[in-house]
Amino acid sequence: MSPARRYPETGVFYRALDREFPLIARGEGCWLVDEKGRRYLDACGGAYVANLGHGVSAVTDAIAAQIRKVAYVNGTAFTNEPVEELAAELRTLNPKGLDYAYFLSSGSEAVEAALKLARQYWVETGKPGKHKLIARTPGYHGNTLLALSASAREHYKKLYGPWLVPVTMIPAPYPYRCAPGSPALTAQALEDAIKKEGADTVAAFIAEPVGGSSTGGSVPPKDYYKNVRAICDKHDVLFVADEVLCGSGRTGRWAAIEHFGVTPDIMTLGKGLSGGYVPLSAVVTSRKILDPIAKGSGAFKHAQTFSHSPAICAAGLAAVRHMKKHGLVDRCAQMGNVLHRKLKTLRDLPAVGDVRGLGLLAGIEFVSDKSAKTPFPRKQRFAETFVAAALDAGLVVWPNVGHADGENGDLVMVAPPFVISEAEIDEIVSRFKTALDKTLETLHVHR
Ligand SMILES: Cc1ncc(COP(=O)(O)O)c(C=O)c1O
Numbered sequence: 001m002s003p004a005r006r007y008p009e010t011g012v013f014y015r016a017l018d019r020e021f022p023l024i025a026r027g028e029g030c031w032l033v034d035e036k037g038r039r040y041l042d043a044c045g046g047a048y049v050a051n052l053g054h055g056v057s058a059v060t061d062a063i064a065a066q067i068r069k070v071a072y073v074n075g076t077a078f079t080n081e082p083v084e085e086l087a088a089e090l091r092t093l094n095p096k097g098l099d100y101a102y103f104l105s106s107g108s109e110a111v112e113a114a115l116k117l118a119r120q121y122w123v124e125t126g127k128p129g130k131h132k133l134i135a136r137t138p139g140y141h142g143n144t145l146l147a148l149s150a151s152a153r154e155h156y157k158k159l160y161g162p163w164l165v166p167v168t169m170i171p172a173p174y175p176y177r178c179a180p181g182s183p184a185l186t187a188q189a190l191e192d193a194i195k196k197e198g199a200d201t202v203a204a205f206i207a208e209p210v211g212g213s214s215t216g217g218s219v220p221p222k223d224y225y226k227n228v229r230a231i232c233d234k235h236d237v238l239f240v241a242d243e244v245l246c247g248s249g250r251t252g253r254w255a256a257i258e259h260f261g262v263t264p265d266i267m268t269l270g271k272g273l274s275g276g277y278v279p280l281s282a283v284v285t286s287r288k289i290l291d292p293i294a295k296g297s298g299a300f301k302h303a304q305t306f307s308h309s310p311a312i313c314a315a316g317l318a319a320v321r322h323m324k325k326h327g328l329v330d331r332c333a334q335m336g337n338v339l340h341r342k343l344k345t346l347r348d349l350p351a352v353g354d355v356r357g358l359g360l361l362a363g364i365e366f367v368s369d370k371s372a373k374t375p376f377p378r379k380q381r382f383a384e385t386f387v388a389a390a391l392d393a394g395l396v397v398w399p400n401v402g403h404a405d406g407e408n409g410d411l412v413m414v415a416p417p418f419v420i421s422e423a424e425i426d427e428i429v430s431r432f433k434t435a436l437d438k439t440l441e442t443l444h445v446h447r
Pocket residue numbers: 106107108109111140141142143208212213242243244245246270271
C-alpha cells in the first residue's frame with residue numbers, strides 16, 4: 001500500500017498541510033487519471049495552463065529532441081534555435097509592434113521583469129522621476145514581492161505587508177458589482193489616480209485585459225481600454241497588459257487585448273504559452289521601449305539563469321506550432337460559445353449570482369442573496385467547500401475568494417483545455433450541479 005499522500009507522512013512540503021492529495025499518474029486530453037484509476041475532468045487546465053490538453057506527443061517529442069541536442073546555454077553568451085524560432089512565431093501572433101520577446105519561467109517573473117522594464121525605460125529616456133505604479137483592485141499579478149505589491153489579494157499580502165512596496169490601486173472594471181457608468185467602468189478612475197499622484201511620477205499602469213480569478217472572468221466594457229490607452233498616452237504612462245492568464249488564446253483571440261482594438265506598451269504571457277509542458281513565460285514589447293535602452297545602457301538590467309533557455313523555448317515553440325496547426329485558438333472561441341450557452345443555465349440554481357467570461361474562460365460567482373448580491377460570510381468557506389465537493393464528483397475547478405469586498409466573496413473558474421468537446425462541457429455542467437447540491441447540503445444553505 002502506498003503511504004497517505006499528506007503531511008507529515010511523506011517528504012513533500014505540500015501546497016496544503018491539512019489534507020490528503022490524490023496522486024495523478026497520467027493525463028489524456030481534458031482528463032487526469034490518478035494512481036487508483038479514478039478519472040477527473042480537468043475543467044480549469046490545472047490553473048489555466050493545460051490549454052492544448054494533456055499528453056500531446058508533438059510537444060513532448062520536441063522537448064526530448066531539443067534536450068538531446070542541447071538542454072541549456074546561458075542567454076548572456078549565446079542564442080539558440082528554439083528561442084529564435086519561438087520569438088519569430090510570437091511576432092506573427094502578438095498585437096502589431098510587440099515584436100520582441102524576453103523569455104522567463106513563471107508569470108510572476110514576467111510581471112516583475114515587465115515592471116522593471118517600464119522603470120528602466122523612463123530612466124533611459126531622461127525621466128527618472130517616473131517610478132510609481134498603478135494597478136487595480138481586485139487584481140492579481142503574481143506572488144513575488146513586486147508582483148504581489150501590484151496585486152490586490154489581501155489574504156496573500158497581509159503577512160508580508162512590511163516587505164511590499166506601495167502601489168496605487170484603482171477599482172477594477174467589475175460589471176456585476178460596479179454601478180453603471182462608474183469611474184471604474186469608464187477608466188476615469190485611472191486618470192484621476194494619475195493626476196492625484198502627479199503624471200511625472202507615474203511609470204506604468206498594469207491590468208489584466210480580461211479578468212482572471214480576481215474578478216472571476218469579468219469582461220470590461222468595450223471602450224474601457226481605448227480610454228486607458230488615451231489616458232496613458234496623454235500622461236506619458238506605460239500600459240502593461242498582464243496576459244499571463246487571459247492570453248495565449250484563452251479568450252478566443254491570441255491576446256485578450258485584441259478584443260478591444262488596443263496595443264499595450266508591454267505584455268506578459270505565461271501559463272498556457274507552453275501548454276504546461278514546461279514552466280515558460282514571456283515579456284513582449286516594441287522598438288519604442290527597446291530602442292532607447294539599445295542606444296543607452298545597452299541591456300535590460302535583469303538577469304535570470306533560465307531566461308531564453310533552449311529547453312523551455314523548445315516546449316513553447318512546439319506548443320505554439322501545435323496550436324496554430326490545429327486552429328486551437330479558433331476552436332477556443334467556438335467552444336467558448338458552447339460553454340457560455342450551457343453555463344448560463346446555472347444562473348437559475350440557488351446561490352449562483354452571476355456567470356460571465358469570454359472564450360473558454362468563465363467565472364461563476366456565488367451569493368447568499370441574489371437580488372442584493374450579498375456574498376456568503378467568509379467563515380463559511382463556500383468556494384473551498386464547493387471545490388472539495390467538485391473534486392469528489394471528479395471535477396477540477398479553480399476557486400477565488402475575497403473579491404466582493406476584499407474579505408468576502410466566493411467564485412469558481414471554469415477554463416478547460418481548448419480540445420474540450422461538447423459532451424465534456426455537458427459533463428462539466430452535470431458535475432457542477434452535483435457539487436453545488438452537496439455544498440448547499442453541507443453548509444445548510446436554504447434553497
Ligand atoms: C494575471 C496573472 N499574472 C501573473 C500570475 C503569476 O503567475 P505564476 O503563478 O506563474 O507566477 C498569475 C497567476 O495566477 C496571473 O493570473
